[in-house]
Amino acid sequence: MIRLAAATxxxxxxxxxxxxxxxxxxxxxxxxxLTTDTPADRAQRMKLAGETARLWDEWRMLFLSDSSGDAS
Structure with a gap:
């Protein structure tokens, strides 16, 4: 696992x-x-949506600042 982290x-x-x-x-x-959806279910989805958006922003910032030129 250490090798993977160092190579990625x-x-x-x-x-x-x-x-x-x-x-x-x-x-x-x-x-x-929708017949059984609860406010707690919606809150869980909203929390995960927020985390997904945060991770997108983090990736985008790293991608745009990557000077290696390797977009693959």
Whole structure:
């Protein structure tokens, strides 16, 4: 695991974190049943949406400031 962290760029790590959060959020929305949805359920989705947006902003900042020129 240490080798992976050393070989993976901060941009790629930030993308992986964002991607995982976005997939979790998408999964939660697929499971929404409006007949049984509660304020607590909505609050959980809003919290995850906020975290997903934060991770996107973090990735974007790293990506735009990456001087390596490697966008892949």
């Amino acid at each position: 760029s901060p941009v790629d790590l930030a993308w992986a974190a964002f991607d995982a959060a976005a997939l979790r959020l998408n999964y939660l929305y697929r499971l929404v049943d």
